[in-house]
Amino acid sequence: MIDGSKIRAQFPALHQKVNGKDLIYFDNAASSQKPQVVLDAISNYYHYDNANVHRGVHYLSQKATDKFENTRKSVQAFINAKNSCEIIFTKGATDSINLVANGYRSILNKGDEIIISQMEHHSNIVPWQICCEISGAELKIIPMLDDGDLDMEAFENLLSEKTKLVAITHISNSLGTINPVEKIINKTHAAGAKILIDGAQAAPHTFVDVQALDVDYYCFSAQKMYGPTGVGVLYGKKNLLTTLPPYQSGGEMIKEVSLKKTTYADLPHKFEAGTPNIAGVVAFKSALDFITDLGIENIAKHEDDLLKYAIEKLSEISDIQFIGKAKKRAALVSFNIEGLHPYDMGVLLDKMGIAIRTGHHCAQPIMEHYKISGTARMSFAIYNTKQEIDSCITAIKKAQIMLG
Numbered sequence: 021m022i023d024g025s026k027i028r029a030q031f032p033a034l035h036q037k038v039n040g041k042d043l044i045y046f047d048n049a050a051s052s053q054k055p056q057v058v059l060d061a062i063s064n065y066y067h068y069d070n071a072n073v074h075r076g077v078h079y080l081s082q083k084a085t086d087k088f089e090n091t092r093k094s095v096q097a098f099i100n101a102k103n104s105c106e107i108i109f110t111k112g113a114t115d116s117i118n119l120v121a122n123g124y125r126s127i128l129n130k131g132d133e134i135i136i137s138q139m140e141h142h143s144n145i146v147p148w149q150i151c152c153e154i155s156g157a158e159l160k161i162i163p164m165l166d167d168g169d170l171d172m173e174a175f176e177n178l179l180s181e182k183t184k185l186v187a188i189t190h191i192s193n194s195l196g197t198i199n200p201v202e203k204i205i206n207k208t209h210a211a212g213a214k215i216l217i218d219g220a221q222a223a224p225h226t227f228v229d230v231q232a233l234d235v236d237y238y239c240f241s242a243q244k245m246y247g248p249t250g251v252g253v254l255y256g257k258k259n260l261l262t263t264l265p266p267y268q269s270g271g272e273m274i275k276e277v278s279l280k281k282t283t284y285a286d287l288p289h290k291f292e293a294g295t296p297n298i299a300g301v302v303a304f305k306s307a308l309d310f311i312t313d314l315g316i317e318n319i320a321k322h323e324d325d326l327l328k329y330a331i332e333k334l335s336e337i338s339d340i341q342f343i344g345k346a347k348k349r350a351a352l353v354s355f356n357i358e359g360l361h362p363y364d365m366g367v368l369l370d371k372m373g374i375a376i377r378t379g380h381h382c383a384q385p386i387m388e389h390y391k392i393s394g395t396a397r398m399s400f401a402i403y404n405t406k407q408e409i410d411s412c413i414t415a416i417k418k419a420q421i422m423l424g
């Protein structure tokens with residue numbers, strides 16, 4: 021069992037007043053707060069270890085390099101990757117997707133197809149649009165059903181020998197839908213295509229085993245899993261990353277440079293040009309240890325309890341409409357209340373010290389599907405409590421009276 025108050029005590033940012041009220045933070049799907057161990061790791065790095073990685077023979081450079089590479093090993097273990105060279109550090113999930121999409125610009129030709137879905141975050145839409153524009157490939161879209169599930173029948177009909185890549189979110193950041201990724205991966209492979217999964221919402225809440233999934237590329241962000249901003253991961257199968265063209269170029273990613281021709285470094289360095297976010301990567305290990313120590317299945321259970329409780333309590337609000345009622349859902353709930361614009365609700369709740377997210381959640385095609393401009397979203401993390409949900413619902417009812 022998880023002791024909520026003990027965990028909460030480890031997050032300094034949660035212990036402050038906002039507009040004179042105790043902060044209640046329900047915007048975890050956008051970014052989670054950071055525990056003291058992560059803050060200490062950032063500070064310790066700059067106090068004692070700071071040097072550039074992979075370059076110097078001197079003491080500090082070795083120390084910084086060892087710590088940087090230790091995080092790579094932690095990530096490898098966290099997602100059960102076969103090789104540590106299959107873990108590429110990026111700026112975030114967005115950057116990871118761009119890395120792959122950039123490579124596919126020169127892999128794809130006219131007549132090839134990429135499949136994404138209607139429920140993607142803009143990060144998993146726009147890079148593919150640009151990739152298709154440049155390569156001449158065509159972008160196909162899996163539609164959504166009204167409950168927030170993907171239309172799997174439509175997906176199977178879209179797959180063909182023209183399909184080269186399928187890029188799908190594991191968990192929707194707007195609806196909470198958990199997509200049947202095992203099935204999607206199997207069908208994609210059966211059609212002879214490769215698959216990228218956007219795991220930005222899944223990595224903090226579910227155990228991801230990239231070997232068991234047999235996924236080709238898997239992307240996520242440290243900042244949504246109690247880690248620092250500006251750090252992301254691209255997992256890719258070794259044989260695929262070996263042939264994928266480099267992304268950014270410069271120092272660190274080369275083997276030999278002459279002014280006529282350059283040869284590239286081996287994995288993973290081929291995709292890590294320039295000086296990376298060393299402090300962030302080093303501190304990310306502390307975030308992974310934090311999750312592993314608690315047990316990701318315990319985290320998922322706690323958040324699932326909160327989700328069920330929130331849905332039950334929100335259902336008592338008159339004129340509430342839930343957006344997304346997928347059969348399998350993760351720790352967030354999106355809703356609208358008739359006569360109450362989500363933006364106004366967000367502003368009023370903020371005045372009461374409560375942070376929720378309002379708007380289109382970087383997923384405008386979903387809003388288009390439901391013919392709405394946005395939703396209010398509560399998303400949960402390990403430090404949230406049922407009392408906070410009660411306070412939030414009381415606040416929503418107050419807002420309803422004030423604006424009604």
Ligand SMILES: *Cc1c(COP(=O)(O)O)cnc(C)c1O
Pocket residue numbers: 049050111112113114115141143144189191192193218220221241243244252
């Ligand atoms: C947040 C998010 C992203 C983008 O992550 P960044 O950390 O902003 O790069 C991509 N996809 C999903 C589903 C997300 O929730």
